[in-house]
Amino acid sequence: MGSTSSQLDKDALSEYQELTFLTKQEIILAHERFSAMLPQEYKGATNIRLPMEKILEMPELKSNPFNKRICHVFSTSQPNDGSLTFEDFLDLLSAFSEAATMEIKSHYAFRIFDSDNDGTLGREDLEKMVTLLTGDSKDTSLNGEEMGQLINNILEESDIDKDGTVNLSEFQHVISRSPDFVSSFKIVL
Amino acid sequence: METDQVFFTDYSGRNPLLDQMPSYQASLNRGMTAKWRGTRRGRFSSSDSQKGAESSFRRNEAAEEMELLPIYALVQPMAEKRREKRRRLGKGQDLSRWEYWKGNYVFRQMRENAKVLQNHLQLWKKDIRLIEGMFGTGILSYFYFLRFLVMLNLAIFLLMFAFVMLPMIIVPHTSANVTWSQSGGGNCSSYKIGNPRALPNFHEQITDLLSGEGFMERTYLFYGFYNMDKIHFPHFTYNLSLAYLLTTVAYLLFSLIWIVKRSATGFKRSLVQNEDCFQSFCNKIFAGWDFCITNKTTAKLKKSIMLNELRIDLEEERVRQKIAERSRTERLRIYFIRFVLNVFVIGVLAACFYSIYLATSLSQDAEMNKKKVNFLMDLITEYLPSIVITLANFITPVLFSFIINFEDYSPSFEIRFTLMRCVFMRLTSIGVLLLSLWRKITRCDDAFCECGYNPDLYSCWESRVGQEMYKLTIFDFIIIAAVTIFVEFPRKFLVKYCNCQLIKFWGDQEFSIPQNVLQIVYGQTICWIGTFYCPLLPAICTIKYFLMFYIKKTSLLHNCRPSVRPFRASRSTFFFLVVLLIGLILASLPVVISVAQINSSKACGPFMNYTTSWEVLPIAVSQLPDGVQRFLSFLSSETFAASFFVVTFLAMFYVIALARGYKKVISQLREQLTMEGRDRQFLIQRLVIAQRRSKFNPKPPGRSSRSPRSPSYHTSFAYNHPEAMRLADSPPPSSTQV
Secondary structure, eight states: OHHHHHTSOHHHHHHHHHHSSOOHHHHHHHHHHHHHHSOGGGTTOSSOOBOHHHHTTSHHHHTOTTHHHHHHHHOOOSSOOSOBOHHHHHHHHHHTSSSSOHHHHHHHHHHHHOTTOSSEEOHHHHHHHHHHHHOSSTTTSOOHHHHHHHHHHHHHHHOTTOSSSEEHHHHHHHHHTOTHHHHHSOOOO | OHHHHHHSOOTTSOOHHHHHSHHHHHHHHHHOOHHHHHHHHHHTGGGHHHHHHHHHHHHHHHHHHHHTSOGGGSOSOHHHHHHHHHHHHHOSTTHHHHHHHHHHHHHHHHHHHHHHHHHHHSTTHHHHHHHHHHHOHHHHHHHHHHHHHHHHHHHHHHHHIIIIIHHHHHGGGSSOEEEEOOOOOSGGGOOOOSSOOSSOOHHHHHHHHHHTOGGGTTSTTSGGGOOEEEEEOSSOEEEHHHHHHHHHHHHHHHHHHHHHHHHHHHHHHHHHOOTHHHHHHHHHHHSOSOTTOOOHHHHHHHHHHHHHHHHHHHHHHHHHHHHHHOOHHHHHHHHHHHHHHHHHHHHHHHHHHHHHHHHHHHHHHHHHHTOOOOHHHHHHHHHHHHHHHHHHHHHHHHHHHHHHHHHOOOHHHHHHHHHHHHHHHHHHHHHHHHHHHHHHHHOOOSGGGGGSSOTTTOTTHHHHHHHHHHHHHHHHHHHHHHIIIIIIHHHHHHHHHOOOHHHHHHOSEEEOHHHHHHHHHHHHHHHHHHHHHOTTHHHHHHHHHHHHHHHHHHIIIIIEEEOSSOOOHHHHHHHHHHHHHHHHHHHHHHHHHHHHTSOOOSSSSTTTTSSSGGGHHHHHHHTSOHHHHHHHHHHTSHHHHHHHHHHHHHHHHHHHHHHHHHHHHHHHHHHHHHHHHHHHHHHHHHHHHHHHHHHHTTOGGGHHHHTTTHHHHHHHHHHHOHHHHHHHTSSOOSSOOO
16 A cells, blocks of 8 residues: 555645645545545546546445435536545545534535425425435435425424525535534545 | 516516625625626627626626635636735735735644644544544534543642642652651541551452551542651642642633633623524534534435424424423313322422432441451442442433423423423432541540541541542443443344344433443532542543543444434533533532541541641631732732632623623624615615616617516515515506506
8 A cells, every 4th residue: 555655745635635634644534535446547646537436445435325415515517426536535535534523514415405406405305315314215214294394394493584494504504503513524534 | 678687576486686785795705706707698698798897897896805815715617716915925915915825824833733633642532533434523512521531630630640640659759758647646546548458359349449447548549648747848838738629729720711712702692692592403403413423324314304303393292282282281281290290200300319328328338347258248248339329320311201291391392391301310419428428527425526537437527538439430430341242232133033022122222422421520520529539530531531532333233223313512511511521520629628527537547736737727828928929818818808709709790791782782683684785685676667767768669579478577566575666656657557
């Protein structure tokens, strides 16, 4: 593994350190993990896009119900297919790192939860979220009535301006008062 | 056509104009990535020309705001961040600020290095990561708590070692003279070691090792061994008895400060806001998923936990409604049941306490009689109080959690109430043990009252208390290990390999965090009490908790499934510390009483020359220079105490008032936010109408092309906001046809 870590030269390393919340060790580890996933002929290249399927095989993401959303949010590909470059991958780890601020974390969380990308969490987004959280097989999901009650409760608690959706600032307001969020919104390699 | 698209609400029901509002832009620039902006722009691509002016304006504002953040804290993809960095670098005139960030960066790197070093030194980093990945943050907080206690005990041990043990250890190797504590002679001063044995055989040695008697009694382990009063080094005199007392005070204070410091964040939060009452659902949904979880089965479990929790909460909501509708007879019935059950609980507790008292008396009497039956019986009588306490602690939680079902409380209150009962049980049982010991010690039948304690039976009562605490600690550890090996492991084995339906129904052991926490808090309380009487106890506790970490980890990984009742990490950490704090207060009570009130042993220990241990302090103070003496006596005077209390109370009231103020401000801001949201909606709708009208008015012929859309829009709008319609339409325009 020593050879792969040396491929990340010193300048790039310090720049990544400057641009992310990650420490040197974390960046080196991330690079090792990323290049281990690359096909043999591209080993070490940093500008290669890894397809989403490959990324989702990582144990850190595999059992996460939001894993596809995470890939889509951090992917910079056009059109967005959820594939990640090494830098996207670093962005992901930076946002999920221990050092990242509440602002950053809540912002990305909002975008991960906003599955239709419209900038607000509407009823459909919330419903989709709850389904992801509880599992989607028939006996494990809430029934329609329960779901309705739940979403009404959520909106009642968080939708401050009563427009029927949760926008970013409302979301951040709610999240800032939820003490567990920062400790649980974390992926460490 | 272009304009129409701009002002038309998009399919999500939001008006794009909303996005141009300054408030929204501010949040956007703080966060949105360019990519996202790109997709938005893509969607409203036709509107770009229109937005041009505004967006350049807001971009300036955004840049201003962005400048305030360090680059790594920007919510943008790497390429954007790099561009931003280059831009900041290139900006010559703004060098000072850039340098500021650069300095910050260097500072950050330094901090990072320190953190990496600290991380390397951290205990059990890998194990904790593993547990986090398998079970999530709730159970992790238990292990953090365990680690904290290891550190705390280590610190207390180092304190004890440095100021009490070390001077004694080095004396023989230096030229120092020692003033031994001298017993004044008489009845009180004959020291009889518990079980004098000429040639102890093996099993007696085992008994001694487990009970702290015999050869163990005259070691550094117990209070009685520290019988030096002062050590005269060539250049100064070390007052060991004073050091002993001050170290005791210091370790209690030190523990208090550390615990308070750790719980400060949790406390602050609960002071300003009680989150549970109005955003429990949001917490569960938005912050419910543990992104740390890497284990597949745990993820599955987490999902089912989530589902259960949501169902329970929804149920609870319904129950709450039902409670509100409850009739008077029903209410009376429930209160009656609760009353009866509470009386029952008190009865159970009283029975437990009485049996602890009996056991202690029995065990102490047996010891005094020095009647040897056989090895096992001796050991059992030695350990009788510990056995009874442990038994009580095993049975009562089960009983309590059964009883609570009939009391008809809300589910979350049920958990808390059962817990409070268990805390009470655990900690008070130690209190009862000490109380019965105290009664035994201070009971003087005839002429011995001059000593203030019973010198015939307890010639060195401090050591005896130390032995009791030592036994409790050892027994606690043995029980924890034994339960893991002999109960949990076979259970797992049975559940795994036996097809019996009943056993399957029984299922795997649950790792219940509250009970486990109570267990270690109980151990820690004993340790705090015992450290005065048994100065090496913190070292034993450090080792105990160290091993316990591995025992619990193994048991968790191999024998247990996580509890179905979830436990939130943040709340639990605070809760653990509160329970620990109760334990500390309870522990310092007997220590303080015995130091200040009960006469110290005349036959052993550092305080032989003094009536009570506390006396050493006034005597030491009286030898100090005059000025210092006057200052110290001022500190201990009523005047100072009263004024100090007044100042403290004032400060406390100030802080409480501040907290109330913040609470109020929060609710006001909330209200304001609501109002502003409504205002914004209202204004925008007015603006839309105004703009539509200004578009229609200049070219009435275009009307026909839009007519299919506009009426529907207007009607829906008019339906929601009739007053807006009135305002907007005050001079009825020709174009609108409602």
